[in-house]
Amino acid sequence: MKKTFQIIVVLTIIGIISGALLTKVNEWASPLIAANKKAETEKGIFLVQPAGKYYEKINTNDIEIYKVFDDNKNLIGYSLAFEGNGFQGKIRLMVGLSTDLNKITSLEILEQVETPGLGTKITEEPFKNQFKGLQTFPQINWIKGKAPEKPNEIQTITGATISSKSVVAIVNNGIQKARSLKERGSL
Amino acid sequence: MKKQIPIWKEFTKGLWEINPTFKQILGMCPTLAVTVSATNGIAMALATTFVLVFSSFLISCVRKLIPNQVRIASYIVIIATFVTIADLVMKAKFPELSKALGPFVPLIVVNCIILGRAEAFASKNSPLRSILDALGNGTGFLISLTVIGSIRELLGSRTIFGYQILPDSFEPLLVMILPAGAFITLGLLMGIANSYVERKKKIEYKSLIDKYRGNYSA
Numbered sequence: 462m463k464k465t466f467q468i469i470v471v472l473t474i475i476g477i478i479s480g481a482l483l484t485k486v487n488e489w490a491s492p493l494i495a496a497n498k499k500a501e502t503e504k505g506i507f508l509v510q511p512a513g514k515y516y517e518k519i520n521t522n523d524i525e526i527y528k529v530f531d532d533n534k535n536l537i538g539y540s541l542a543f544e545g546n547g548f549q550g551k552i553r554l555m556v557g558l559s560t561d562l563n564k565i566t567s568l569e570i571l572e573q574v575e576t577p578g579l580g581t582k583i584t585e586e587p588f589k590n591q592f593k594g595l596q597t598f599p600q601i602n603w604i605k606g607k608a609p610e611k612p613n614e615i616q617t618i619t620g621a622t623i624s625s626k627s628v629v630a631i632v633n634n635g636i637q638k639a640r641s642l643k644e645r646g647s648l
Numbered sequence: 649m650k651k652q653i654p655i656w657k658e659f660t661k662g663l664w665e666i667n668p669t670f671k672q673i674l675g676m677c678p679t680l681a682v683t684v685s686a687t688n689g690i691a692m693a694l695a696t697t698f699v700l701v702f703s704s705f706l707i708s709c710v711r712k713l714i715p716n717q718v719r720i721a722s723y724i725v726i727i728a729t730f731v732t733i734a735d736l737v738m739k740a741k742f743p744e745l746s747k748a749l750g751p752f753v754p755l756i757v758v759n760c761i762i763l764g765r766a767e768a769f770a771s772k773n774s775p776l777r778s779i780l781d782a783l784g785n786g787t788g789f790l791i792s793l794t795v796i797g798s799i800r801e802l803l804g805s806r807t808i809f810g811y812q813i814l815p816d817s818f819e820p821l822l823v824m825i826l827p828a829g830a831f832i833t834l835g836l837l838m839g840i841a842n843s844y845v846e847r848k849k850k851i852e853y854k855s856l857i858d859k860y861r862g863n864y865s866a
Contacts, residue, residue, distance in 0.1 A: 480728035493740035578684030578825045
């Protein structure tokens with residue numbers, strides 16, 4: 462009987478201590494984590510629009526999209542943050558678009574949990590650079606095993622076809638959403 | 649009274665004698681999963697060592713308070729708390745590092761090296777010895793992950809730590825980056841390690857037998 466009591470007490474105490482500790486740490490960390498995420502988004506906006514100096518969030522519930530302005534406050538394009546399913550989990554990316562939404566200025570992967578060494582190559586320059594100046598009309602296509610021929614094509618990464626295709630699909634979906642927004646005149 | 653080995657041996661034994669990967673065959677999941685590059689291996693091993701040292705120390709401190717029947721449950725809660733704290737602190741203060749380690753950090757909770765050392769060592773020994781044992785095992789883990797990671801990175805993408813070693817004319821073996829490459833590398837390395845130990849043992853036996861033979865014939 463004494464043993465049972467001891468077991469209950471010890472487990473309860475350990476549970477309470479670790480629970481309290483985690484609550485405190487989380488309380489301290491969560492605003493910092495949110496701030497980091499915001500700073501990262503801000504960095505991403507200008508990373509995909511290298512000429513941008515100012516940005517303004519567009520108020521819409523559908524997507525996260527920002528107007529980007531240059532030095533003289535002229536609109537130079539949009540930065541669109543969008544996420545979707547990758548090979549193992551969510552991929553969140555930022556894509557810079559021209560004012561008519563038909564051309565990509567640059568692409569940046571913000572978050573991903575792809576296979577280390579294979580899928581993670583989507584975050585590396587050779588893959589991302591394919592998107593620079595890529596035409597998005599009518600949509601982006603992928604091609605496997607050979608160099609792209611058309612202005613709206615990219616080549617998938619060997620060994621990471623699904624991750625590459627996912628990035629293309631996410632970008633296409635995001636642009637589709639942005640287009641319908643533009644048709645309604647909200648952009 | 650249990651025989652105590654010299655205190656510095658608690659550290660050095662983890663490097664080879666009871667190397668977690670090659671001798672205890674512990675922590676196979678991270679070993680196979682993250683060793684696609686040497687850098688990944690090192691990062692995983694460092695994060696594991698951090699948790700290993702702290703949880704070993706704490707468990708060794710409270711070892712006399714925890715009833716035998718619920719020790720595993722208690723260890724798991726303590727380890728999980730440490731991992732979560734490490735994860736949150738890294739996310740808040742070192743976002744770059746946290747991004748690089750990404751999905752590996754939560755995996756440390758289920759890394760059996762930590763529970764293994766807690767159960768086999770920290771629960772029976774003093775805090776100082778437990779810390780040394782944890783450091784030794786962590787270092788052993790670091791060495792084996794770096795070796796496996798380097799071999800896989802070298803053959804799979806021609807580089808080590810991101811620096812190109814093999815010439816462009818060498819066609820990268822894709823299989824080395826895929827899970828199969830991990831099993832092949834680990835199997836071969838373990839085979840080499842075992843055959844080395846076997847040979848050493850044989851020589852030892854032989855010298856022992858020779859010695860006795862010499863004694864009798866004399």
